[in-house]
Amino acid sequence: MRVCLVEDERVAALEPLVATRPVGHLVCGITTLAAKQQRYLSATEVGYWCRSHVAEWLRSQGCAEAINDAQWLQRAPTLLVNGRWLPPGGHVRIKTEGGPFVAWLGDEWTYAWLEPEQLAAWLEEGSFASPQWWRQWPAQTATGRIITYLWELLDCNGAEIARDIAEGDYGHWWPEASRHVTVLGPSEWLYVHPTAEIEPQVVIDTRPGPVVLEAGVCVQAFSRIEGPCAIGAGSILYGAKIRGGTTIGPHCRIGGEVENSIVIGYTNKYHEGFLGHSYVGAWVNLAAGTHTSDLRCDYAPVTVPLQGKEICTDRRKVGAFIGDHAKTGLGVLLDAGTVVGPFAQVLPMSSFAPRFIPAFHRASEAGLKMLRNVDRLLATARIVMQRRGFTLTAEGEHLYRSLASYVFETAEAPTTNGPSETPTVIPMRKSA
Helix, strand or coil, X not given: CEEEEECCHHHHHHCCHHHHCCHHHCEECCEEHHHHHHHHHXXXXXXXXXXXXXXXXXXXXXXXXXXCCHHHHCCCCEEEEECCEEXXXXXXXXXXXXXXXXXXXXXXXXXXXXXXXXXXXXXXXXXXXXXXHHCCCCEEECCCEECCCHHXXXXXXXXXXXXXXXXXXXXCCCHHHHHCEEEECCHHHEEECCCCEECCCEEEECCCCCEEECCCCEXXXXXXXXXXEEECCCCEECCCEECCCEEECCCCEECCEEECCEEEECCEECCCCEEECCEEEECCEECCCCEECCECCCCCCCEEEECCEEEECCCCECCCEECCCCEECCCCEECCCCEECCCCEECCCCCCXXXXXXXXXXXXXXXXXXXXXXXXXXXXXXXXXXXXXXXCCHHHHHHHHHHHHHHHHHHCCCCCCCXXXXXXXXXXXXXX
16 A cells, blocks of 8 residues: 655654654654554555655655655555554555545544545645545544654553564574573563573563563673563663563663663663653663652652643653753753753753753753754764764754754744743644
């Protein structure tokens, strides 16, 4: 099936993680939203329609036939897919014989099958198409869920790990590892790549759900892993306590305790410290003793500052949301519901850090300071990436510079009332 994965104007509520990637590249379980959508729909030809500053970087990744390409989009009937859609498991055959239609989840469009002439009309509206515009076509009911906030991905993460394992290509229990590992629960729920290394005195508990250790993972002695859990390729656990519902992406260094969290990848949390009910981007460094609170002392629902407003999560356990290339200092304390933007720095303080730290800002006892020396920040990013064998590409640098320029401009706008209203995500524009 020919599909186009579409970002809409509501992706901004998924800050700070979508500031530096399309919404479809958010991870839930083991794979991304985009990968799940393509798997569910059995996609054979894939395009993207996304924010323009993300599009250039996305083209360099070679993950789609066309990106923001109006000619490609109008070439043939296409299924437009809401990029915030988390589909159900399995596969489906979308019946297109009856002509154009729109599938809905509540008041949110989920996917729409349109002919070239309708696609041309959609291009006039693009990601700003209103619900009324979509309702001109026959309606169907979709399944799955539309993601509005990042904590909803954390809600689903454990179940999505199990689903990705069931629908993926994973090997079976590696018998050689059984010499060193204490397995609590069914051993057939432990999936260990032959190149993974597990030292003695490691406990893996599969009673709550399956556990995956991908290629090149190293689990050092005195680690405990509880399922459902996925540890990405090349990651190392340093005597860590990994609780259920956790995804650790590729090439991370993880110590301390992590609970029901998603770490996209290439991140250092080497030392002791608690990370709970949190979503962490790529290339982040959490210094020794960094702790995230994920529960208020009065057990009230946690609120999260987003786009200048306090959003009630209706959840008692919510941690921090940390953008790419962010860094914390020794002993930093992040309160429940804290947002840390890309390239932000949080220095040690005598109390909790601010609950909203914009991208390209430093938080310290002296307050918030804008980090205008982008060249210096990118030089550090290059060093960090080279240590993992990666290079900061021209497209990646352009992405980060575009974000920095937007943050600096909006932070100084007369309509911006302080750092809490400094947006992290460049919004959709009519030109995409």
